[in-house]
Structures are given as structure tokens and as C-alpha cells.
Amino acid sequence: MKQVLYIKSASAISPQHTFYPEQFLEPLVNSDDNKLRVIDIDYSKYISPVAIRRMSRLLKMGISSGMQSLKDAGISQPDGIITGTSHGSKKDMEQFVQDLIVLKEEALNPTYFIQSTYNSVNGWLAMQSKSTGYNQTYVHRGASFELALFDAWLMLQDAKRPEYYLVGGFDELTDNYFVIKSKIDYWKKENIDSLSLLEHSDTPGTIAGEGAAFFVATNDEKDALCAVPSIKMLQDPDAATIRKTLAELLEENGIAMADIDVLLCGMNGDASTQDIYTPITESIDTKTTIATFKQLCGEYETTTSFALWLACQLITRQEIPEAIVHKKGSTNSIKYILLCNHSVFRNVSLTLVKAVK
Amino acid sequence: MSEKIVVTSIGIISALGQGKNAHVSAFRTQQSGLRHPKHLKSKYADEFVLGEVRLSNDELSELVGLPTGDNGYTRTTLLALAAVQDIVNDAGLAILQSEPTAFINANTVGGMCTVENMYMEFIAPTAPEEYLKYIDTLDCAESTQRITEHFGLNAFSATVSTACSSSANAFIFGARLIKHGIVKRAICGGCDSLSRFTLNGFHSLKNVDKTPSKPFDQNRLGLNLGEGAGYVLLETESSAKERGAHIIAEFSGYYNSNDAYHPTAPSPDGAGAYRTMQKAMEMAGIQPEDISYINAHGTATQSNDSAEGKAIENLFGSNAPYFSSTKPFVGHTLAAAGSLEAIFSMYAMEEQMIIPNLNFETRMEELNISPVASLIENVALKHVLSNSFGFGGNNVSLVFSKP
Amino acid sequence: MEDLKLTLKQQIIDSLNLQGMKPEDIDDNAPLFGEGLGLDSIDSLELMVLLERNYGIKIEDAREGRKILQSVQSMAEYIQEHKKVS
Numbered sequence: 041m042k043q044v045l046y047i048k049s050a051s052a053i054s055p056q057h058t059f060y061p062e063q064f065l066e067p068l069v070n071s072d073d074n075k076l077r078v079i080d081i082d083y084s085k086y087i088s089p090v091a092i093r094r095m096s097r098l099l100k101m102g103i104s105s106g107m108q109s110l111k112d113a114g115i116s117q118p119d120g121i122i123t124g125t126s127h128g129s130k131k132d133m134e135q136f137v138q139d140l141i142v143l144k145e146e147a148l149n150p151t152y153f154i155q156s157t158y159n160s161v162n163g164w165l166a167m168q169s170k171s172t173g174y175n176q177t178y179v180h181r182g183a184s185f186e187l188a189l190f191d192a193w194l195m196l197q198d199a200k201r202p203e204y205y206l207v208g209g210f211d212e213l214t215d216n217y218f219v220i221k222s223k224i225d226y227w228k229k230e231n232i233d234s235l236s237l238l239e240h241s242d243t244p245g246t247i248a249g250e251g252a253a254f255f256v257a258t259n260d261e262k263d264a265l266c267a268v269p270s271i272k273m274l275q276d277p278d279a280a281t282i283r284k285t286l287a288e289l290l291e292e293n294g295i296a297m298a299d300i301d302v303l304l305c306g307m308n309g310d311a312s313t314q315d316i317y318t319p320i321t322e323s324i325d326t327k328t329t330i331a332t333f334k335q336l337c338g339e340y341e342t343t344t345s346f347a348l349w350l351a352c353q354l355i356t357r358q359e360i361p362e363a364i365v366h367k368k369g370s371t372n373s374i375k376y377i378l379l380c381n382h383s384v385f386r387n388v389s390l391t392l393v394k395a396v397k
Numbered sequence: 398m399s400e401k402i403v404v405t406s407i408g409i410i411s412a413l414g415q416g417k418n419a420h421v422s423a424f425r426t427q428q429s430g431l432r433h434p435k436h437l438k439s440k441y442a443d444e445f446v447l448g449e450v451r452l453s454n455d456e457l458s459e460l461v462g463l464p465t466g467d468n469g470y471t472r473t474t475l476l477a478l479a480a481v482q483d484i485v486n487d488a489g490l491a492i493l494q495s496e497p498t499a500f501i502n503a504n505t506v507g508g509m510c511t512v513e514n515m516y517m518e519f520i521a522p523t524a525p526e527e528y529l530k531y532i533d534t535l536d537c538a539e540s541t542q543r544i545t546e547h548f549g550l551n552a553f554s555a556t557v558s559t560a561c562s563s564s565a566n567a568f569i570f571g572a573r574l575i576k577h578g579i580v581k582r583a584i585c586g587g588c589d590s591l592s593r594f595t596l597n598g599f600h601s602l603k604n605v606d607k608t609p610s611k612p613f614d615q616n617r618l619g620l621n622l623g624e625g626a627g628y629v630l631l632e633t634e635s636s637a638k639e640r641g642a643h644i645i646a647e648f649s650g651y652y653n654s655n656d657a658y659h660p661t662a663p664s665p666d667g668a669g670a671y672r673t674m675q676k677a678m679e680m681a682g683i684q685p686e687d688i689s690y691i692n693a694h695g696t697a698t699q700s701n702d703s704a705e706g707k708a709i710e711n712l713f714g715s716n717a718p719y720f721s722s723t724k725p726f727v728g729h730t731l732a733a734a735g736s737l738e739a740i741f742s743m744y745a746m747e748e749q750m751i752i753p754n755l756n757f758e759t760r761m762e763e764l765n766i767s768p769v770a771s772l773i774e775n776v777a778l779k780h781v782l783s784n785s786f787g788f789g790g791n792n793v794s795l796v797f798s799k800p
Numbered sequence: 801m802e803d804l805k806l807t808l809k810q811q812i813i814d815s816l817n818l819q820g821m822k823p824e825d826i827d828d829n830a831p832l833f834g835e836g837l838g839l840d841s842i843d844s845l846e847l848m849v850l851l852e853r854n855y856g857i858k859i860e861d862a863r864e865g866r867k868i869l870q871s872v873q874s875m876a877e878y879i880q881e882h883k884k885v886s
Binding site: 093150 | 819
């Protein structure tokens, strides 16, 4: 019998009001320049003045949501820290490479170089929490966060006592990144209101986002927010593979599509990737609510971390905010959420989230 | 009791060349692969010696059956393709495709080797058409995705990036996937190519030696950068025997832990390195005296060698096993370092030799132990330990045992 | 020398992003590393970048750098001795 992964806490810094529990998505935040940037919190509450002065936004976001997640779980020293990010500290990398070129390889700042290493958030979280345990960073595009969560699940299979892993996903948006990817048509050509993203699904491109979300994953069911019984990762699957994987997921958990209360989809308004969701939405039960989230957080490779945070909120609050409803169902309570997501590189993931109470 | 994990194929390319013979003969003749770079275009090319792979991008492209010229492939990906190709040729594509084979890749700077030459054009209002195919090549997973597409390895893939310990972590993840029955086999390792970004990055840390590095030497000045790619095929012992595969070594122990001390420097007393080595041996079910050789991380920086040296001394006492850093042969290959050095450790075990720690002259004042300075042959090696310690306090030790 | 020290203090504050600090908060002879300002090894490297960019002074050896960077006073003295005339 495989050990189930439980989520004991979830913390997200995002373009919406998500960090403070009393402000759950209120008021909604939108943009009209195809970019959604996080709402900065008071990072100085989580990072000492000596450390914070050098840090990039990404480091501050990652460290703060990680430390808050530990605090919420009542864990001071996790057994391990596992993260996923597709591009890490973009800003630091950009600054270093630009200086390298402009200053012709002279007098370069080491801080930007050091912070551009992909596991710098991990290193800081380990120092702050004094965690000397397992420490790993995945940089696998749209599966980066999924791999981190999967790895935590794999660690928990060997656990002989209650173990707690800090698991996170993060990516940042920079002006340069936006300009660069616009050259290969990542974004909508026309500026749109971010909240209406899904209404523009007939044209290519999406909107850019960023965020950091952290969780304490454990084998200890006590006081868990929810469980994550299945994580499936696919690379550029065809419709048949998606259907087959969905069927496997349902069978492994002894449920049917009719048991899914909410289908939380990563549809991002890009006409060229809508087809990924068809094999799932075509088999959805009428009672299931279809919800979307990228109109809230924008598109980046670790959006599954935002979606998982959101799923935790739906289950613990037992409510589905209007802002995410794409097609209203008739479910009375939320027990099962099927989270499906994709990235520009056609990493597709199906994650089942289940209420434990 | 879980099944033994074994290594059945190796693919490697570095400044010493490609494959086992090129490396072992260089170890025997004590001939370093460091030189002033010919392919990397940096203002420091004539000042620094680096572990540059001799082949040009065109030569690498030809080697892996790709068109030459501006083909959209970065040097990082080409190096990785060359090394993985050797595994595929050895094990056979049929077995790798017919039964689930994971590809676990490690990388630190992705396609920066290429992108740093086009970056200003990327952020300008328009970029030349021919540059557009490189826009998605910067991130670490680019090489991973190219390889899985090239060889049709679709079962499970991942990219790890934990600085200098990256590919050692890739080995661990691959082994765990096999042990839990997620896949039947795993190709694990890492790649990194030289770039002005990393050369200048380490130079800004003032821990780069312009001349060949001197690990564990009192007068060491820092590291030399290198490039390369190294991968191994992992599977269970029974799976290897079932298909009659030659078993190179048993992957008998491993451990990953964090120093939790400083963003780039190790804890000075070597506590992190100590714990990692100790736990890896514990997992392998062996005692310190069972270790015949340690392939040290040995970057020749002040802080690493001091911390690692103290850790070795404290853990093994005055009867420390033979140890050496092989970085003076190929440079510090960043994400590839863990896998290259694990492979060197296995070569040493197969050839019953101790690879020398080149350029060593003077023992460090704070240590009572010294690395092996010249080649030793005809040594019975049963268990070898390979260390990789990265930025962010990421420490990994791997143990390989004679099958 | 006094002007140089004042300028240097502001440059240190800017370069190391010592938020909320003003030049008058930094004593000429206070140790910059360890106690005193409590800067670390990465800061010392950043200060060497400051010396190179602003004064044309290149320090290759990190250990030699630490001696020069002991205090604002020692930095100012070194700059006066070695500054490249532009």
C-alpha cells in the first residue's frame, strides 16, 4: 500500500491577495498590459536586514512563502526542502549577463552570479530553518513543481516516522523575459484585461505571470488540509495518452469522473493549447464545476504550485469563488479536485487533491 | 531489503576526450586536459587554462548525426547528446525504449554558452531571424528535452540543478525511481559547457586559478573551470543479469544533506561533508576502513579543500584512504562534475589504480593528510567514495562497490 | 582625504544596499567585517568591485583584499596611494 502525501500547510505569494488568509482573493487584481506581477508582502518579517539587502525579488518571495508555510504547519526544521523552478532568479542572471557584455568582462558583481544559481532559494531556506536534511531543486520547465511534489511523495514512501518536507514552486517575471518571449509569440498580441483571459481563447498567446507557493508535505494525516493521492506527469501527450492517464488516475483511487467536484484547469487563453484539455473536459460530469486559475496568476512554468494552493483553499473553505468559475456545476461539497495543467513546453500534469475531513 | 542498484553502461566526454580509454590513458600518463580555450571566445582565453572539450560544435554535431552550422543546438546539448549516445549504443535503443527508462539530467547554466552571445539582440526591439531558434534554449531543461526527443526516451524525465552537486543528485533520484518501481532503468548524469557567464562568475568570486589548479595544496589559488557530460545507466542487479549486461559497479550507497551554513561557503569545520560521507557509507553497509579511495570534490578553493580535508581527516582518522581530486585533469565541470567524477571512481576501481591529484606539492597546514600525488597501480579497490559539494550548501556523497 | 572618505562611505552604503544607513553612521576606523558593520566575504568581493569601477583599482587576491578593506580609513589610504589617474 503506497503512503499518501498530505498537505499540512500552504502559502502563496501571487498577483492576487493570497498571502493573508483574511484576504482570500479580495479584491480581485487585474492588469491590462498582459503582465501579472506579485503583490509584494513585507519580506522583512521573514528575512534579516543583513540578508535581505542583496536579495532579488524571487529570493524574497521564495524564502518568505517557504518560512510562512513552515510557521503555519508548526514545523521549525523540515526533514527536507524540495523545490521546482523553471528559470530561477531571472533578474540576477539577466543583470550578470548584461554587465558581462556591457562592461566587457570587467568588474562584475559576484552577488548576481551567486543568486542566479537555481538552488539559491533552497540554500537560504535551509540556513533559515537550520534544515540539514535532503535538499533538491528541479528545473524541468512545466514539470518543475510537479517533480518536487512527486519527490516529496517518494521520500515519504520510505519514512518510518512522521516526516515533513517543505515543497515549493516559484518563478518570476522580468521585463526582459517578457520582451524576449514576445519575439516567439508567447503572449497575446493585443493587450487584454487579465481577468477576461479565458474569453480570448480563440487567439494564440497568453499573459505572463509569476509567483511563489510553498507547502509542508507529510505522511502525517493529523491536521492536514488535504491529501494529494496522485500526481501524473506527461510530456507532450496526445489525446489518447491523456485519456488513458486520466482513466488510470481514477482507477487507482477507486473513483469515477462523477466523483470529481471541481476540475481546476490551467487553460490559459492560448488557442493553440486548448486541445490539451478537451480529452478531460469532454468526459466531465455535469455536476462538476470547471474552474480556471491563470486569469489570476498569469502563465509561468510553476503555476501548478499556485493551483495546488488554490485547491487547498477550496477544500478547507468549502467554497468556489466566482472569479474562478468557468462552468458552474451542482456539487454541494468539495471532496475531490482534479487539477490539470500544461505549460508552453507541453508538460501536462494531472493531480488529484482530496479532502481528508 | 531492496534490490541492489548497478551501473551497466557509461557515456562520458570531457577535456580528456570521449570514452573510457581516453580517460584512463590520461590518468596513467598523468596528462591533464587543461588548456587555453580555443572554442570559448572570452577576453580571458589567453589568461586562464580551462578544461575545454577539444571538439568544436560542428564536430560534436557530426558525431551525433545532426547537421552542422547554425542548427539550433547549444554546445551544452551537443555534449550531452554525445555522451548519452554512447550509452544508447552500448545498451541498445530497443531495451531502453521497450521498458520504462528514466532520463535524469543535471545542468547549471543551460544554453548560456550560446545565449550570452545573443542576449543584447534578444532584448532589443527586433532580433535577427536566425537567433529566434535559440530563445528557448537558456533554461536547464532544454538539453533534457532534446535528448529525450532525440532518443525517444519518453517514460520519465527530470532536470536537477543544485550547482556543483547536480549530477550526483541525478544519480540518487534515478536509483530511487528504480527502487520504487517507477521505472525499470535510468540514465542519470549531467552536462555543462564553458561560458563567459560562468568563467566571469567564478572570477568575480576571486577563486579561479589562471594556471592548473592545486587541490589540497597549501598554496592553492582556486579552481579551473571545465566542461563535459557524463551519464550512467542504472538498473537492478537482477535486471542486468536477466539481459546479460556487464555490471561495472554496484551503486551501493548515497546521501544528500545540506550544510545550512552560508550561500556559497561550506561550514569551515567540514561538518556537512563529514555527515554526508558518513551517511553514504552507512547506507552502503560499510565502515570507513572499507573505503579504498575517495574522489574528492577538491576544487582547490580555500574554503572547500579546508572543509573537505578536515572532514576526511576527522571521519577516517590518520588511516585515511587514498584520496585525490581529479579536477586538475578536466577542470571543474559544474553540473557534470558529480557524474564525471563518479565515473572516474568506477574506472579507478575497474583498473585497480589510484588517479593522482595533479600539481600537489605542499600539504595544507591545517591537515595531517595529503592526497595521492602520483599514479598508483595494482591497488585492490573494493569500495570507492565520490564527493560533490555545491553552492547553497548542497552536499552529496556516492559509494560504488566492486560487483 | 575627508572628502574621499565621505564619498567612499556613501558608495559603500549604495553598493552593499545598507538600507537606512547614512555616511555619518560609519566610523572611519570601525572594522567593516566581523563585528562593527558585520559584512561578510561576499560583501568584501563587492567592495573590490566598487574599487575597480570607481577608482580603477584591481585587486586579484581576495585575502589581500580583506586587509585593504578593514575599515573606511584603510580603504581611503589605499585609494590615495593606488588610484589610477583617469
